[in-house]
Amino acid sequence: MDMRFSPEELAFRDEVREFIANNYPQELRGARRGEMSKEDILKWHRILYKKGWVVPHWPVEYGGTGWTITQRYIWNEENARAETTPLLPFGLSMVGPVIYTFGNEEQKKRFLPGILSGDDWWCQGYSEPGSGSDLASLRTKAVREGDHYIVNGSKTWTTLAQHADWMFCLVRTDPNAKQQEGISFLLIDMKTPGITVRPIITMDGSHEVNEVFLEEVKVPAENLIGEENKGWTYAKFLLGNERSGIAGVARSKKAIERLKKLAGAELVDGKPLMKTDEFSRKVAEVEIDLSALEVTELRTLAAESRGRGPGPEASILKIKGTEIQQRITELAVEAVGNYALVEAPRLEVTGNEFVPGPEGSQGLAQDYFNMRKTSIYGGSNEIQHNIIAKMVLGL
Amino acid sequence: MDFSFTEEQTLLRNTVQSLLQDKYDFDTRRKVAKSADGWRPEIWAQFAELGLLAAPFSEEMGGLGGGAIETMIVMEEFGRHLVVEPYVETVVIAGGFLREGGSPAQQEAHIPGIVGGETVWAFAYAEPQGRYNLADLTTTAKKDGSGYTINGYKAVVLGAPWAQKLIVTARTSGGQRDRDGVSVFIVDKSAAGVSTRDYPTVDGRRASEITFENVKVDADALIGQEGKGLPLVEKITDQAIAALSAEAIGCMKELNTATVEYCKTRKQFGVPIGKFQVLQHRMVDMFMAYEQSVSMTYMVNLKLTEGEAERTRAAAGAKVQIGKAGRFVGQQAVQLHGGMGMTDELNVGHYFKRLTMIDTQFGNVDYQLKRYSEAA
Numbered sequence: 163m164d165m166r167f168s169p170e171e172l173a174f175r176d177e178v179r180e181f182i183a184n185n186y187p188q189e190l191r192g193a194r195r196g197e198m199s200k201e202d203i204l205k206w207h208r209i210l211y212k213k214g215w216v217v218p219h220w221p222v223e224y225g226g227t228g229w230t231i232t233q234r235y236i237w238n239e240e241n242a243r244a245e246t247t248p249l250l251p252f253g254l255s256m257v258g259p260v261i262y263t264f265g266n267e268e269q270k271k272r273f274l275p276g277i278l279s280g281d282d283w284w285c286q287g288y289s290e291p292g293s294g295s296d297l298a299s300l301r302t303k304a305v306r307e308g309d310h311y312i313v314n315g316s317k318t319w320t321t322l323a324q325h326a327d328w329m330f331c332l333v334r335t336d337p338n339a340k341q342q343e344g345i346s347f348l349l350i351d352m353k354t355p356g357i358t359v360r361p362i363i364t365m366d367g368s369h370e371v372n373e374v375f376l377e378e379v380k381v382p383a384e385n386l387i388g389e390e391n392k393g394w395t396y397a398k399f400l401l402g403n404e405r406s407g408i409a410g411v412a413r414s415k416k417a418i419e420r421l422k423k424l425a426g427a428e429l430v431d432g433k434p435l436m437k438t439d440e441f442s443r444k445v446a447e448v449e450i451d452l453s454a455l456e457v458t459e460l461r462t463l464a465a466e467s468r469g470r471g472p473g474p475e476a477s478i479l480k481i482k483g484t485e486i487q488q489r490i491t492e493l494a495v496e497a498v499g500n501y502a503l504v505e506a507p508r509l510e511v512t513g514n515e516f517v518p519g520p521e522g523s524q525g526l527a528q529d530y531f532n533m534r535k536t537s538i539y540g541g542s543n544e545i546q547h548n549i550i551a552k553m554v555l556g557l
Numbered sequence: 558m559d560f561s562f563t564e565e566q567t568l569l570r571n572t573v574q575s576l577l578q579d580k581y582d583f584d585t586r587r588k589v590a591k592s593a594d595g596w597r598p599e600i601w602a603q604f605a606e607l608g609l610l611a612a613p614f615s616e617e618m619g620g621l622g623g624g625a626i627e628t629m630i631v632m633e634e635f636g637r638h639l640v641v642e643p644y645v646e647t648v649v650i651a652g653g654f655l656r657e658g659g660s661p662a663q664q665e666a667h668i669p670g671i672v673g674g675e676t677v678w679a680f681a682y683a684e685p686q687g688r689y690n691l692a693d694l695t696t697t698a699k700k701d702g703s704g705y706t707i708n709g710y711k712a713v714v715l716g717a718p719w720a721q722k723l724i725v726t727a728r729t730s731g732g733q734r735d736r737d738g739v740s741v742f743i744v745d746k747s748a749a750g751v752s753t754r755d756y757p758t759v760d761g762r763r764a765s766e767i768t769f770e771n772v773k774v775d776a777d778a779l780i781g782q783e784g785k786g787l788p789l790v791e792k793i794t795d796q797a798i799a800a801l802s803a804e805a806i807g808c809m810k811e812l813n814t815a816t817v818e819y820c821k822t823r824k825q826f827g828v829p830i831g832k833f834q835v836l837q838h839r840m841v842d843m844f845m846a847y848e849q850s851v852s853m854t855y856m857v858n859l860k861l862t863e864g865e866a867e868r869t870r871a872a873a874g875a876k877v878q879i880g881k882a883g884r885f886v887g888q889q890a891v892q893l894h895g896g897m898g899m900t901d902e903l904n905v906g907h908y909f910k911r912l913t914m915i916d917t918q919f920g921n922v923d924y925q926l927k928r929y930s931e932a933a
Binding site: 295501502504516542 | 690764766896
């Protein structure tokens with residue numbers, strides 16, 4: 163057992179750290195995704211694409227870097243450390259791997275380049291108004307007519323669909339089969355007639371998610387991934403990837419750093435809040451939870467590097483990772499005291515440019531409200547508990 | 558031992574309920590909170606008409622002779638409807654200062670304006686460096702002839718954009734955090750030297766940052782004795798805490814009802830999700846958190862007239878309870894509603910936001926735990 167980085171790995175760390183320092187766009191430093199334009203969100207993606215580093219986790223033949231799992235870990239750490247814009251997962255981590263794993267040659271040629279370059283913006287057509295935790299109950303229907311499918315139904319909680327060029331969509335192709343067995347995986351061009359995107363504003367005032375209505379949408383049969391009615395297999399493969407990325411350890415480390423800074427500046431009877439017993443212990447507690455999660459993630463990665471893919475135990479990373487992220491934002495609200503009340507401008511709020519409060523305190527309550535989504539999305543934390551109970555403990 | 562309400566109190570609750578059912582549905586509230594003004598003066602006028610603004614004042618002062626229990630009833634119903642109008646700031650706090658510390662002349666000059674709905678007040682006490690310590694003041698009031706000159710800065714003054722009058726705490730003597738030397742003043746928001754910058758708060762209200770630059774006030778602006786204001790400030794903020802506790806149980810009650818209802822109707826895996834034991838137990842915990850909060854709210858409202866030590870423990874204890882329960886109930890109501898709970902369109906998120914902010918007002922859980930343990 164050895165948890166330290168080798169000299170080669172340290173050299174790699176220095177190399178990527180320097181690359182980020184020299185290449186990450188100055189104007190994006192400190193920006194929040196909720197306030198960024200489509201082009202801003204894509205800037206870092208495009209820089210990494212040019213460098214050839216946009217999909218370190220893909221096989222080399224499709225554009226991967228060939229880095230070891232440790233190198234990928236270092237890469238993620240360094241990005242979090244520099245607080246770069248997180249790359250959108252929908253193409254790079256979700257549909258991309260599905261296409262190169264289950265798609266045909268034609269589909270790989272057609273879709274992978276746009277995912278890599280960022281020219282195609284993807285969104286995820288999974289959840290429906292009646293199908294959240296019970297995803298397999300989805301009802302959006304696709305009926306084969308000649309060389310097309312006709313799709314009818316609606317999707318919801320579709321993140322950033324307002325910018326999307328393509329949606330990967332779970333549809334029911336066999337209404338008579340058992341739930342999981344009648345589902346197919348379709349790629350749908352968002353410009354197709356019959357698609358309407360309606361914004362959903364969340365309680366923090368941001369517009370991240372949408373409803374997507376599909377009415378008599380004609381999708382070419384060649385956009386079917388793999389076999390008809392086998393979509394659930396691909397969907398599950400994708401969800402497994404979604405879970406493993408969700409721990410967010412490196413970003414949480416950075417968030418704790420910011421929390422300490424905030425609590426160091428806030429005064430209680432003239433003394434920094436960070437020096438008070440009650441607050442510093444709470445920060446220590448979440449930091450210890452995070453250290454444990456970091457090693458748990460490293461253990462998962464090590465197992466993966468020996469050829470064992472992320473199994474059901476990846477649910478630990480989702481549950482603990484999101485609990486920690488939520489706890490940090492909760493403590494940040496506590497840290498700033500009265501100034502937590504101030505609303506920072508979001509899409510829904512107009513004319514409010516005055517956001518008083520100490521440095522770094524702006525929008526913290528809204529971040530806290532927004533982060534409540536993390537225990538709901540990607541399979542709610544209750545569902546993750548069920549997965550561990552069933553698949554790991556055999557209950 | 559009697560926890561029942563009198564006939565008059567039940568009547569008061571019914572009056573508030575029917576007004577709010579009629580005029581304060583969630584969609585209207587949402588629109589108002591986002592409007593340029595952020596509140597409805599016409600609703601305020603109706604509060605006056607129905608006597609809500611007169612409730613806690615004695616009949617000699619033009620009030621209805623009610624007390625903490627009447628305020629509690631009003632605030633609980635306000636919590637259920639997420640009322641944004643500055644009842645706590647104007648009636649409970651400014652009204653409290655005038656009632657408990659004001660001279661007969663001050664009472665005569667200012668209480669009729671509150672009761673009649675003509676004057677709105679805000680409480681400018683917090684300062685950026687002071688966090689929740691009511692005595693940590695850098696704002697000063699210097700004796701100037703027969704009056705005072707006030708200089709300083711006040712943070713997050715809730716309801717100030719709508720107010721004409723301010724209650725301002727300032728230091729007339731002593732060191733920055735001394736208990737002695739704190740004085741309480743009435744200041745016109747339109748007085749020369751008062752400047753405000755307004756902004757919305759995350760719970761759908763408005764607040765201001767206020768700068769006082771050589772603001773002159775007369776001697777009769779001082780409430781109570783010069784330099785001896787802190788005990789009065791503590792007493793009135795405890796009354797505000799009692800009112801906010803009542804508001805919080807109103808919010809929690811609505812969240813619990815909505816959550817149970819949702820879990821009975823929302824089906825996943827072929828059954829209502831309320832059939833899952835893990836969610837049943839969660840809702841039982843939410844229910845218990847609410848019941849414990851109701852108990853603490855009754856307790857603090859019944860003990861506001863007790864001696865300082867007992868009142869402090871009651872207020873601090875209630876604030877800890879509603880802070881913890883509000884966080885738990887709010888978070889779980891969102892969680893159990895799933896994605897819907899995250900939306901601006903559903904009221905659940907709005908109750909959650911308000912509960913979160915109630916915890917930050919007048920000292921959060923940590924602050925009140927410390928205060929409780931020091932008073933015990």
